[in-house]
Amino acid sequence: MAPELLAPLDLAFWNIESSGHPLHMGGLFVFDADTPNAARRAAGLLVARAARIPGLNTRIRPVLFPFGSAARRVDPDFDPSDHVHLAEPVRDFHTAAGVLMQQPLERERPPWAAHVLPGADGTSFAVLFTFHHAHADGMRAASYVLSLLDPITVDAVPASSDAPRRRETGSVLRLPDPRKLPDLVRGAVTDAGRAVSISSAMARAAWGVRSSPALTSRATGSRRADGAVVGLREVNRIREATGGTVNDILLAVVAGGLRRWLDKRGDGSDGVQPRALVPVSLRDPADPGASGNRLSGYLARLPVDEPEPLARLRAVREVMERNKQAGPADGPGAAALLADAIPPLGHRFGGGLIARSGRLFYDLLISSVPLRGADGLRLAGSPVREAYPLAPLAPGQALAVGITTYEDRVCYGLLADAVAVPDLDVLARSIAEEADELVAVCGT
Structure with a gap:
């Protein structure tokens, strides 16, 4: 190889x-x-x-x-x-x-x-x-x-997406072909123009945002993990009653869980609308096993300050619909694509600066990792009971939420800075409580 x-x-x-x-x-x-x-x-x-x-x-x-x-x-x-x-x-x-x-x-x-x-x-x-x-x-x-894991019949091809294909940037190691120099220059100009567009959108999205001290505390590098489980049947009941997508509901549950958690810990949720970065896969459905990252993202203000559960869900649905209309390639959540505009030496020597800039653009990461078609997972014959994705914490970030659906349940994996968020178990319980309340509200 x-x-x-x-x-x-x-x-x-x-x-x-x-x-x-x-x-x-x-x-x-x-x-x-x-x-x-x-x-x-x-x-x-x-x-x-x-x-x-x-x-x-x-x-x-x-x-x-x-x-x-x-x-x-x-x-x-x-x-x-x-x-x-x-x-x-x-x-x-x-x-x-x-x-x-x-x-x-x-x-x-x-x-x-x-x-x-x-x-x-x-x-x-x-x-x-x-x-x-x-x-x-x-x-x-x-x-x-x-x-x-143990061999099973798995639908390994992700669902098709309307997201634009990202220009491939990884390659086999070789010297550049001088005949391709015009194409390389045009690609660099395109990346620079996209960087300006994305940076402007990110700056506009950051204007007037109020987050919470729990999400902006100084990160220490320590880690704490926890999880919450929500019934998929209950999520589908909410979707049948309210419409929209399952993903909108799962994000709204996070927003409501954050509200409950902030109020319980005494921080208060009034006026709090943290920016959530929601990764979007640009992976080619025909090549799901390609190495490296194929990512962009959406940036969504979570309506944590909204007291009514269904109003929170409507607000999440509206902001995600705006993101989808703009597409993942040019909106404020496309921060990952800015990497294309930075030369390798910039990544090598500017890594620390790039790392510290993340908290300027978003307050927490909410990542959905599909296990599509993978029910009945086993290892050495032992069945999987729960699966919790743990999204990485960038330097300066205090909380990341991973979500996956497995069989009849939705698993929320929580990873936090252990010093900034010592009560992660309270957030896990708050997420489960929020899902229960949404079910109850929809039932009435």
Whole structure:
């Protein structure tokens, strides 16, 4: 396999990480254990399967040209057992996941890991899968996980999208062809023009925004994880009563959960409208396994200050509809596409500045990771009970929310700075309470 240059967005993710602010995503899968040694058996299977999955054996290394860039290369010393770790029994999977999420992945090896966590009760175990954001986006990480679990019939092709195709920026490492110089110049001009447009939209979106101290506290690099489960049947009842999309409802539940949480902790929710960055996949449906990131995003002000649940849902629906009409390529949420306009040396030496600028543009990340067609997941014969996506925290961010639907439930995975958000469990309960209230309101 020839070395593959990192696309600009992948390079940005690689360079903005620091030892105090790791930038990897996670997926916490909870299993019912059929035997006391189920976790050990699962760890052995993960090691055996990882050796056969393309991409898991590639590491990221700097290159001489283009200056400041990096490339994926096959690690000649790849040993899957270096990446699969069997822990001692734990009492709380979320607590253990939070501790593990604050530990950076080893940059000298392929940047992923699987932590097998036996349950102290002997009736369950969990696996925390972690992937560096330079190595994979959420959908690519999900495809890795599905490949590591027991074989099932999976619809691996994502649903088609009206989102415009992003110009491909990753490539096999080679010197530039002088005959393509005009095309390269035109591409650079296009990227610069898009950067101006996106930056202007982001500046307008930031005007007059009031967030909460809980979301703007100084980040420390520590991590805390938690989760909430909402019945998919109840979500569908809300959609039947109110119309719109399931995604609008899931975002409105987050907005209502934040309101409840802020009021409980005494911060108050009056006037609070935090900006949520909602990633949008630009992944080609015909190539779901392509390496790296294929992302843009929508930026939505969450109506946390709205006291009435259905009014919050309508407000979320309206702002998401405006985002969809504008498209993911030029709106204020398309911050990821700004990476194309920065040369590799800019990413290499300006990573810290880029990292610190994130909190100027959005207050929290809400990422939806589909497990489409993947019901009935198992590992070593043990069935998956819950699946919590853990979105990465950028430097300066205190909270990230991941959402996935699995079988008959919606799982909210919460990752927060442990110092800025010591009461993450209260937010998890507030999200579940908000879903219950929306069901009750729709029932009347």
